[in-house]
Each structure stands twice: as C-alpha cells, then as structure tokens.
Amino acid sequence: MTEVEIPEVTTSSDESTRIIEKSSKIITAYQHALIRLPSEGLKIVQLRPDGVISLGKFGSFEVNEILGFPFGQSFEILENLKVKPTKSISQLHDDGEAGENSDEAIEDVEKEKDELTKMFSNSAEHNQNIINIGSKIQKLSNEEIDELKKSGATSKIGQTIIEKMIAGHEGFEKKTIFSQQKYLKRKQQKFLRRFTVEYLGASQLLQYYIEKDIQRVLDMSEESLGLLMTYANIRPGGRYLVIDETGGVILYAMMERMKGQGSIVLVHDNEHPNIIALRHSDYPEESINSMIKTINWLQFVEPDNEKIDWEDATAEELEEMKPSKRAQYDRRSKRAHEINEVINIVQEGNFDALVSVSSLHMPTLLEHVLPTIGGSRPVVIYNQFKELLLETQHFLMSDKRVLAPSIFESRVRAYQTIPGRMHPLMTMRGFGGYVLWGTRVIPKESGVQAIGRGIIKRKREDTPSTEDEKSDKKPKEE
Amino acid sequence: MSFYQYKDTIEEGDLVFAFISRGTIKPIVITRDQQLNTRYGHYEHNDMIGMKYGQQMAGARGYGFIHLLHPTPEMWTLSLPHRTQIVYTSDSSYIMQRLNVVAGTRVIEAGTGSASFTHSFARTVAAEGRLFTYEFHEPRYNEAKRELEEHNMTGNTLITHRDVCNDGFELDNIPENFQHDGGINGDVIFLDLPSPWTAIPHLNSVISQTSRVGICCFSPCIEQVDKTVKALQDEGWTEIEMVEVAGRRWEARKDMVKDIKDVVKRLKDIQSRKNQGIENRRHAKVKSGEKRDHDQVDSGDNGSDSDKKFQNLGKGFNPFGKGIRVREGDDGFEWRNVTKVEGEVKSHTSYLTFAYKIPVPS
Numbered sequence A: 001m002t003e004v005e006i007p008e009v010t011t012s013s014d015e016s017t018r019i020i021e022k023s024s025k026i027i028t029a030y031q032h033a034l035i036r037l038p039s040e041g042l043k044i045v046q047l048r049p050d051g052v053i054s055l056g057k058f059g060s061f062e063v064n065e066i067l068g069f070p071f072g073q074s075f076e077i078l079e080n081l082k083v084k085p086t087k088s089i090s091q092l093h094d095d096g097e098a099g100e101n102s103d104e105a106i107e108d109v110e111k112e113k114d115e116l117t118k119m120f121s122n123s124a125e126h127n128q129n130i131i132n133i134g135s136k137i138q139k140l141s142n143e144e145i146d147e148l149k150k151s152g153a154t155s156k157i158g159q160t161i162i163e164k165m166i167a168g169h170e171g172f173e174k175k176t177i178f179s180q181q182k183y184l185k186r187k188q189q190k191f192l193r194r195f196t197v198e199y200l201g202a203s204q205l206l207q208y209y210i211e212k213d214i215q216r217v218l219d220m221s222e223e224s225l226g227l228l229m230t231y232a233n234i235r236p237g238g239r240y241l242v243i244d245e246t247g248g249v250i251l252y253a254m255m256e257r258m259k260g261q262g263s264i265v266l267v268h269d270n271e272h273p274n275i276i277a278l279r280h281s282d283y284p285e286e287s288i289n290s291m292i293k294t295i296n297w298l299q300f301v302e303p304d305n306e307k308i309d310w311e312d313a314t315a316e317e318l319e320e321m322k323p324s325k326r327a328q329y330d331r332r333s334k335r336a337h338e339i340n341e342v343i344n345i346v347q348e349g350n351f352d353a354l355v356s357v358s359s360l361h362m363p364t365l366l367e368h369v370l371p372t373i374g375g376s377r378p379v380v381i382y383n384q385f386k387e388l389l390l391e392t393q394h395f396l397m398s399d400k401r402v403l404a405p406s407i408f409e410s411r412v413r414a415y416q417t418i419p420g421r422m423h424p425l426m427t428m429r430g431f432g433g434y435v436l437w438g439t440r441v442i443p444k445e446s447g448v449q450a451i452g453r454g455i456i457k458r459k460r461e462d463t464p465s466t467e468d469e470k471s472d473k474k475p476k477e478e
Numbered sequence B: 001m002s003f004y005q006y007k008d009t010i011e012e013g014d015l016v017f018a019f020i021s022r023g024t025i026k027p028i029v030i031t032r033d034q035q036l037n038t039r040y041g042h043y044e045h046n047d048m049i050g051m052k053y054g055q056q057m058a059g060a061r062g063y064g065f066i067h068l069l070h071p072t073p074e075m076w077t078l079s080l081p082h083r084t085q086i087v088y089t090s091d092s093s094y095i096m097q098r099l100n101v102v103a104g105t106r107v108i109e110a111g112t113g114s115a116s117f118t119h120s121f122a123r124t125v126a127a128e129g130r131l132f133t134y135e136f137h138e139p140r141y142n143e144a145k146r147e148l149e150e151h152n153m154t155g156n157t158l159i160t161h162r163d164v165c166n167d168g169f170e171l172d173n174i175p176e177n178f179q180h181d182g183g184i185n186g187d188v189i190f191l192d193l194p195s196p197w198t199a200i201p202h203l204n205s206v207i208s209q210t211s212r213v214g215i216c217c218f219s220p221c222i223e224q225v226d227k228t229v230k231a232l233q234d235e236g237w238t239e240i241e242m243v244e245v246a247g248r249r250w251e252a253r254k255d256m257v258k259d260i261k262d263v264v265k266r267l268k269d270i271q272s273r274k275n276q277g278i279e280n281r282r283h284a285k286v287k288s289g290e291k292r293d294h295d296q297v298d299s300g301d302n303g304s305d306s307d308k309k310f311q312n313l314g315k316g317f318n319p320f321g322k323g324i325r326v327r328e329g330d331d332g333f334e335w336r337n338v339t340k341v342e343g344e345v346k347s348h349t350s351y352l353t354f355a356y357k358i359p360v361p362s
C-alpha cells in the first residue's frame, strides 16, 4: 500500500515530545489538526509555531494566528498571512437559509445579507421557470475567475466573484429566494477564503482517509467505526487483541477511547507493523510503544519456535564489551525481550476483545485467535464484503466458541436540514462495510442437550409421533 | 464496577446475563439458593458461583442450556426492562463516534428513560468522564437511580429528577468530584425527549464556555426536527445537520442448491417407479408408521454425492428431501451460504439532529 502524500506533515520525534498532554479542546502548538476548507476539502497539518500553512488557492496563514482558539473555530484569511476568527462556514448559510432571523450581530454576516437582499428584491415567487443550473447559466469563464483571484489578496475577492457570477447568471432572477440562497451557498463554498480548524479525532482521521484513499481504510464508514468501538466495548484499562490493516486508524480510535490506560496487542502480517496513521496521533512515541505491543503472525502461530533464547550478559561481561559490541548487545537484548514479552502476553491470552479489520481469511485465522480471547468477551470483525463475514459467521456457528454471531450493517443518511424543507439528500455513499459481533463463550464439552432437537427426540421416544412430517419449523436458536 | 471492567469468575452478588436465546437474555443477580427457571430448563445459582464468565451451563434436569455472560452496556440494551422507547446500539454507537465521546468526556443527557444509552455513555466516558442525566417522570427516575446504584455507576454518573424543559439543567449542589471549574461544563449533549427545542435555551449555562460543544437531538418526527433546528439556530449552534441511521442485522442462512439435472432425474425416477408399481408399495410402508428422523438421512454417507441423494430407503431418488424433515445444513444435501435480514427491521428509530457551539471569540 502506498502512503498518501501529505506535504505539511513530518513529525520528527523531538517535536511530538514537546506535547505534554495533547488537547482535544484548544488549538495547541505542535499538534496535528484537521483543516476543513469551504470546498469541503480536508487537510491534516501540524501546527509548528511561527510556521506558515498554505491552503493552496485559498491562501496562506501563519500558525501563530490560530493558536489558543478552541478547536472547531473558523477563520477567514486576510492579507499578510493574517486571519480573523469568524462564524463557521456553515453558519453563514444557516443564517442565509433561515432567511428571516435578522438580529444577527456579527458584522460580516450583515454585509453578506445586504448583498443578498439587494439581489433578492427581484426574485420570482416560484421557480417553475428556472432553467437547469448547468454550465449554461455560468457566464464567467475559468480564466476570468482565476484572474480575479490573482488580482488581489483581500477577503472581498470571493464576494466579488460571487456577485459577478450572479450578474452573469441569466436564470438567477427567476429562482425563488430559497434557490438563490442555495446557489449562493454553493458558490461561496467554492470561493470564500474561510477554513475551520478541527481536532483530529478518530472520526476526522477516518474521514480524511476516506477522501484521500478509501481503500486504505477498507471502505469503512464512520458509523461502522462506531459500531466496532462500541461492540468491542473499548474503554480505559482494557487488554485488546487487534488486527488493523488500515495503517493504524483503528488503533488511533481505540487509543482515543482508552486514554493511555490498558494495552493493545497488534498482530500484523509483515515483518514490521504498518502504523503510519499514528504519526498524526500526537501521542509520544514512548506512550505508543508502552501501550501497543506488536507481534507478527509467524510469532503468533508458532510462539514456541519464535521465542528468542536469551540470556542477559553478566555485569562483568558487560564491563568487558567494547562500545560497538555493547551497542549491538543492547539492541539484541531489547529485541529479544520485546519479542518474548509479547509472545508471553499472547500465550497468557484472556484478551478483553478481538477487534479485526483485515482482509485475511477469517475461518483459518480464528482457529489461532479464538483461544486467546477471554470468556464472555466480544469478538468483533469488520469486512467491506458481507459475503466474507457470512462465511465467518457460518464457521463460528458450527464452531460454538462464539455465541450468537451476527452481521450488522449501519448506514447514515443525511438530510437537507432546512426547516420546512427537510428531505434526504439525493445521493449517499454506497460503501461502509459490515461488522460481525459475537461473544466468546466456553462451550460445555458434553452432556448438553439442545432444547430443540432434544425435546423433540424425547417426545418421540415417549409417545408415538404426531409431528407433521412436512413441518419445516426451524429449531430454536442454539 | 462490572460495566467498566471484566472479571473472569462468577461470584455471589454478581450481575450475570443468562443468555437463553438472542431474544431472551435475563439479567440475574447471583443469590444463594435461588433458581433461574425458564421454559428451557432450570438453573441453580449455587452452581453458577465459581463458574467462568462465558461458560455454557446445562439445565439442572438434564435438558436445556444457557450461557452465563458478563455485563456490558450492549447486553444491557438487549435485555433491560423497557420503561420507554430506548436508544439502540446502531444509533448510540454512531452518536458517540461522531461527537467524539471518549474517556474523560462530560456528557449531559435528558431524559434518562430506560437508561439504555446511559449505560453506554457511562462506560465510554469512563472513570475520568462524567455523565449528568435527567428524568422528570418520578417512577422512572427512581427505577433508573436504583439501577445506577446497583450497577455501581454512581462514580461517574449523576441522575437528577428534573423537568429540564421548564427548569433547565443547572444543579445547586454538584458533588465536588462532579464539578469542573465549579460547574457542569458539558462537552456533549444528548436530548431524547419530546420537545428538545424547549430544553435547548437552558443549555447555555451548563456547557463548556471554552471549547466546542456537540449536541445530538433524537426525535422521531420531522416536525420536531423543524422546531429543533430553529431553536438551535436561535441559540447560536452551527453546523446543523440531521441524519438518520439505518441499522440492520443479517442472519447467516443456508439455501439448498437444487440442480435442474436432479429435478429431471427425480421426475424420471418417479415415472419409472410408477410404471413398476413401486409407488404403491411405498405408500403401504408409510402407513405402517415408519418415520424417518434426519439422523437416518445423515447415515448413508458413504459413496458418491448422488448416492447420498439417492436416499436408498426404498423411496426413490429424493435429492432435495421432499416429504422428510430437512434441517438447514443437513448432510446429504448441497447448500450455499446466504444472508437474510432479520425478521423485523427497525426502519425508523429517530432523526438525529447534530450541531456544534463554539464559544464566541473574545
């Protein structure tokens, strides 16, 4: 899998250690943050003091300008790398769309409203006559737009462009106020130099990857991530066994919920685990290392072969070692202890959940994994394909070590959210994946008579059968 | 702290979920000399003490079995006594994910109702977080309060008897360990009550004044959403978006593969038997009361596939088990794996209206 290019992000470890405790509330130096652009584009940036962040065609600004504001704050880019805090990108439109509530104090909103009112005075009542909003109604050429954007650096450019567009929009006058507002919203989002700085939570990180490279997160939606975290019962102090082929998005979501308490054993299929997404996490390397232990499948499946025979050197031996030899010894010693430690943890087992987000074949994998999961703990498996979970579910049903395995699908449908005009948006994502949830149990080896068959058999033995042969009644579950 | 932490062995006084079937999960408190009686067998509490969580237990009279499960909020949601409509996991998990509810978050919830979501919130905000939950219906308040105490959840969850629409959320005597900067200072709000728009104006004094606050209002009717959105706008909430969560559960099933070649072969077989008068003999046999259990069907498993289908019981070629009881997945037939959506889909739970509030820049 190739890494997505994110120009601003290069965490050198000395910088991440400057974060003592990361804040999810205040925009804080050295942390990573999500920048949401009016066009609904996303960017992850690291907030280096005195640094400059470029948002491409939207302009650039100095990091210091935004530090100390709460996460979620929107800004407008001014000249000379300055910004000013402003109402959220969406609120502008909320106000506009709500239309009537005019006691809005914020100055720029007033101004925009003035603009709008001017244009709305000629509005038609009904929009039957509106010609389809296509390229046809767009009198400005791309070159004209670019030129306008280059011609100055003031925040008014976006506004001017929009005005121009309206002027050149033949059908505009024939629209209802509502449609005009909707049109303006679209245009504003495209051109206004506003952006919002959000805390980079697990949902934001997921959303970022969904937009950049959905394959990396195996098509997972936010609602599926929520299901995974909830059904796996993720919380501080838990000991979890995790397979995460998203490069660490799942790990990050778990760490966010665990707040540094508990442990994760990550099983991976390469020599080294891919946890590249954690570089945006702002957790210091030491705390990642102390919380997450990694083990590869070879070590997992053949622990006894893979344990490293290691004897610490005596104090005297250490004394005698040359510096170069000593460094080598230290490396080897560290590695041996790490590997043996994680193998021991796995052999001890009794994990508080299995969380699997993987493209590996589950029935064969689960043979090795299930024995390590504690009794009554959740087994939660994500896949983008329902058919693969179906196979897994059938395997589990005959295996009996996982109770009531079920496949869950969750799909969020967004609405146009304007009072009096609520309706579902025309399109929604088709992806999102599926989550299998079951509970690890300890089946009784023998002497258990399932109620369905047992009772019926007994009845048969006792009394002449009266069962309807053709009955296709299903036996009681389990 | 059973909803906050696992243990391995069942002890007296523990809350245990007796899993009988997916639709029948019974929360029981292990009490000496008590019995759990179900249609599916009888189970002695005394025998449960010392067993491992997750263990399967056989009924005392030799039939039936249950699994003994550890409490989790998700099991609770499936088994709790319904005093009201409740929030199910597909909604609650999404709301917590979207509003970034994690260990340490301070949540305000109204009304408590059957405390389904309350349990889930309390687990996720964990020991460092706080949950302030409000219920104005007195019997429900009392029930919920008792539950929270029995479930050892009062360390991070504070329930208040209050009509939040008329009297707001402010508390006079917040226990010291529930205060933050001297107040409630909520980060996340969840409103599941009939008129959230009347509660929204009361929120300003109990939410964080220094960081972004998220809200979700949970209402079944679109008219309620309308009023809620207006109230949120009036109170300065932004990024207002309403969504719906469609959650489904899929069951794994098996469907018999019925090859047209076998259909034709069977028809030919019937025809030739008719000609030979064998059909008549078969009827005579059935009358004599001989019935076959599927075990017998299973037994002929030597030989080729079509031998298997040829049940070899004097009844002709019967590849799909016509006239005998065939269970899904029985040997001797060919199956393919299929999914089927659960019998009753929750096609509409509620509309979820999300919004955020940012402190005004000073």
Ligand SMILES: C[S@@+](CC[C@H](N)C(=O)[O-])C[C@H]1O[C@@H](n2cnc3c(N)ncnc32)[C@H](O)[C@@H]1O
Pocket (backbone or CB within 6 Å): B084, B085, B086, B087, B088, B110, B111, B112, B113, B114, B115, B116, B117, B118, B134, B135, B136, B137, B140, B162, B163, B164, B165, B166, B192, B193, B194, B195
């Ligand atoms: C649908 S139930 C909540 C269910 C809950 N979310 C759960 O998951 O179990 C709504 C509850 O809100 C309570 N309620 C309604 N209006 C209220 C008010 N003004 N103040 C406090 N509680 C209120 C009702 O008594 C009812 O118990």
